[in-house]
Amino acid sequence: MTPLPDPAAELPTVTVGHITALRLFDVAYAIDLGRAEALWAQQARPGGRARLSATPPKAMAFSDPPLSLVLPPVPLTLGPHDLEATATARVYAFGVVTLSLRVPADGLTWDAFSSRVNATHIAIGMHANATVWPALMSSLLDAIGGALERPNQSELVEDYLVASVHAFDRPVPAASIGGAINLVPLLSGETRPWPSSPAPNCSDAGSPTTPTTSWC
DSSP, X not given: OOOOOOGGGGSOEEEEEEEEEEEEEEOEEEEOHHHHHHHHHTTTOOEEXXXXXXXXXXXXXXXXXXXXXXXXXXXXXXXXXXXXXXXXXXXXXXXXXXXXXXXXXOSEEHHHHHHHHHHHHHHHSTTSOOSHHHHHHHHHHHHHGGXXXXXXXXXXXXXXXXEXXXXXXXXXXXXXXXXXXXXXXXXXXXXXXXXXXOOXXXXXXXXXXXXXXXXX
């Protein structure tokens, strides 16, 4: 009897990918970005104004470009794996700060990639009791707090988790995404088989409380 093929063996491997967890905080009425940049530079830390390098100069412009700052790497335990996430902050003149943690996800089978996305969501997602976010914010505000105008302690927070695949180990037809490549575990953490009815096109699915997949 000829053995049946292993469905997992037919799935592609993510050769280049990453997972980005972001949190957006309302911290002040306004932030003096020039002052914040100067305060940050006093500590000899890397940072500067964001620029759109791939966009023609006149196609889009910021009246006051956000300040992009590099924070210390953050160790994370995701399931059985100990990893290091790169941490950055973006500071906006209208009083908002976005913190970002980027988790590596190269060289993973599709199932392993999905598992890492959901492990990241469990560890540092909206409902996780993660101390990493307040610790990063406290460190940041200690450094640039003098640039905040009318600082506040608003509980307004937005949470995003973005799973990005930049390359597979083989060509992947768009029609297989959501079909042969099961997106259910990736988007919801649900491991039951996909229903027999046609799978919806959910490559753009996502919300502030569930992972979002971007195909790049």
